[in-house]
Amino acid sequence: MSSAWASVRADxxxxxxHDRYVxxxxxxxxxxxxxxxxxxxxxxxxxAGAASRCSxx
Amino acid sequence: xxxxxxxxxPSAAGGSSFWSDVIRKExxxxxxxxxxxxxxxxxxxxxxxSLKWIAIAPQKWSQLSQVGAQLRAHWLQYSSLLVLWSVLxxxxxxxxxxxxxxFLISFALIYVVALALxxxxxxxxxxxxxxxxxxxxxxxxxxxxxxxxVPKWADAGLRVxxxxxxxxxxxxxxxxxxxxxxxxxxxxxxxxxxxxxxFGVIYLTAVRLGLDRRxxxxxxxxxxxxxxxxxxxxxxxxxxxxxxxxxxxxxxxAWAIVMxxxxxxxxxxxxLSTGVAGAWIGTSEFADAAGLAAAQTYGGYAGNVxxxxxxxxxxxxxxxxxKVIGRDIWIGVWALVLxxxxxxxxxxxxxxxRTGVAEIWRRFxxxxxxxxxxxxxxxxxxxxHSYADYKQTVVPGLVAPLQALRTWAFTxxxxxxxxxxRFREFFSVGARPFYAFTAGVAVNVVLGFFLSTHVFxxxxxxxxx
Numbered sequence: 001m002s003s004a005w006a007s008v009r010a011d012x013x014x015x016x017x018h019d020r021y022v023x024x025x026x027x028x029x030x031x032x033x034x035x036x037x038x039x040x041x042x043x044x045x046x047x048a049g050a051a052s053r054c055s056x057x
Numbered sequence: 058x059x060x061x062x063x064x065x066x067p068s069a070a071g072g073s074s075f076w077s078d079v080i081r082k083e084x085x086x087x088x089x090x091x092x093x094x095x096x097x098x099x100x101x102x103x104x105x106x107s108l109k110w111i112a113i114a115p116q117k118w119s120q121l122s123q124v125g126a127q128l129r130a131h132w133l134q135y136s137s138l139l140v141l142w143s144v145l146x147x148x149x150x151x152x153x154x155x156x157x158x159x160f161l162i163s164f165a166l167i168y169v170v171a172l173a174l175x176x177x178x179x180x181x182x183x184x185x186x187x188x189x190x191x192x193x194x195x196x197x198x199x200x201x202x203x204x205x206x207v208p209k210w211a212d213a214g215l216r217v218x219x220x221x222x223x224x225x226x227x228x229x230x231x232x233x234x235x236x237x238x239x240x241x242x243x244x245x246x247x248x249x250x251x252x253x254x255x256f257g258v259i260y261l262t263a264v265r266l267g268l269d270r271r272x273x274x275x276x277x278x279x280x281x282x283x284x285x286x287x288x289x290x291x292x293x294x295x296x297x298x299x300x301x302x303x304x305x306x307x308x309x310x311a312w313a314i315v316m317x318x319x320x321x322x323x324x325x326x327x328x329l330s331t332g333v334a335g336a337w338i339g340t341s342e343f344a345d346a347a348g349l350a351a352a353q354t355y356g357g358y359a360g361n362v363x364x365x366x367x368x369x370x371x372x373x374x375x376x377x378x379x380k381v382i383g384r385d386i387w388i389g390v391w392a393l394v395l396x397x398x399x400x401x402x403x404x405x406x407x408x409x410x411r412t413g414v415a416e417i418w419r420r421f422x423x424x425x426x427x428x429x430x431x432x433x434x435x436x437x438x439x440x441x442h443s444y445a446d447y448k449q450t451v452v453p454g455l456v457a458p459l460q461a462l463r464t465w466a467f468t469x470x471x472x473x474x475x476x477x478x479r480f481r482e483f484f485s486v487g488a489r490p491f492y493a494f495t496a497g498v499a500v501n502v503v504l505g506f507f508l509s510t511h512v513f514x515x516x517x518x519x520x521x522x
Binding site: 005010012020023 | 406
């Protein structure tokens with residue numbers, strides 16, 4: 001009964017390392033930049049990447 | 058329900074902007090489609106024309122031969138309406154990244170079944186056999202999904218929330234802005250009381266039962282604010298575990314489906330007026346789509362079931378005011394407050410949250426803006442007309458065709474609820490979350506009933522007149 005494209009979801013993502021839902025403004029404490037990820041997201045704490053960075057850390 | 062994990066991760070391209078949201082959030086597409094139809098209808102009306110040719114709806118019938126006659130007489134209109142919906146929803150599906158070919162095939166099937174359900178609801182014996190379209194749509198969907206199964210490709214067209222949001226934007230045309238301004242504050246007060254108490258009961262019961270505070274918050278918001286959407290929004294805000302969200306979704310959906318049948322049945326047994334019942338459903342249902350199914354069902358009793366007073370529209374209007382204005386729009390505030398509490402008071406999860414006030418707008422259910430704009434537009438168009446003139450010209454020429462389109466959109470949603478619900482997913486939630494959530498349900502239903510039928514009863518009864 002809910003949609004992944006809903007506004008209330010904002011830009012939430014999944015942190016694969018901690019298995020948690022995270023909001024777009026989150027930072028992962030275990031984040032370690034890699035070449036692949038650095039190429040994807042430039043802002044350090046912006047989180048569209050938070051989920052993907054977490055999962056790769 | 059199944060797309061929670063599949064599609065939650067944001068694009069890796071960076072943060073979101075207003076313009077990217079406009080393209081990739083279905084709330085905005087519900088506004089473009091719903092409001093676009095309203096603007097076209099208003100423009101046609103201003104030029105002495107109407108949208109009613111394509112906004113075709115079945116008429117009352119008593120014998121099957123009359124159904125055949127209606128279909129033969131209007132087949133071109135029904136076909137054109139299918140094309141119109143397919144184009145509008147298809148463009149949105151493409152923008153959202155849904156495979157369009159699959160969406161269109163799936164949607165065509167949904168449209169055909171929705172047409173059959175629409176006709177069924179207009180059978181002159183339908184209420185005698187409890188064949189209200191929302192209930193039949195739900196039951197049919199549940200039966201198919203849990204016995205035969207739904208093929209994967211058909212998922213593309215089962216967009217419960219998208220259809221409901223489009224329908225709610227269209228619903229704005231039936232609620233004058235003056236009525237929204239008059240009833241909105243009462244809805245907000247009643248909903249705030251129920252939301253705070255329900256959240257408190259669920260949260261405290263869950264913590265007392267030894268559950269994680271984040272799970273307690275996710276369950277509490279699901280029961281108190283806006284169901285599945287509320288749970289997921291707060292999960293992101295507090296950093297809940299993935300399994301917390303699954304548990305909350307299962308409980309919200311299970312109870313929402315129970316309430317679709319239970320609340321109209323109880324209201325009918327108690328002889329509540331449509332406005333009062335709509336307000337109760339608005340406080341005690343957990344999801345917009347489920348609540349609209351219950352409210353539309355109860356509205357259908359008006360004039361068909363002896364002892365049920367009020368208009369059919371009053372049930373849906375009271376529900377919408379209570380649920381959408383009273384509860385849904387506050388989700389950003391809940392997310393912000395709980396995020397701050399989680400950061401300051403709860404144990405660290407390894408993920409730091411930097412939520413700010415902007416969170417309130419980021420999580421605001423934008424489709425509500427479309428609902429308000431649609432209401433304002435029709436109020437403005439109707440301004441120069443007397444009440445008698447409004448009934449004679451504005452309603453049949455402008456409002457009624459948009460109401461018919463709204464009924465179509467809601468029927469697509471009701472059918473999709475059943476087709477996306479799998480009973481087996483309900484059995485893995487565990488006893489303690491079930492007890493905590495159910496405690497909140499019990500308090501919510503009783504408190505919502507008391508406020509709707511005693512404290513604010515006069516107000517909601519007047520809405521139905």
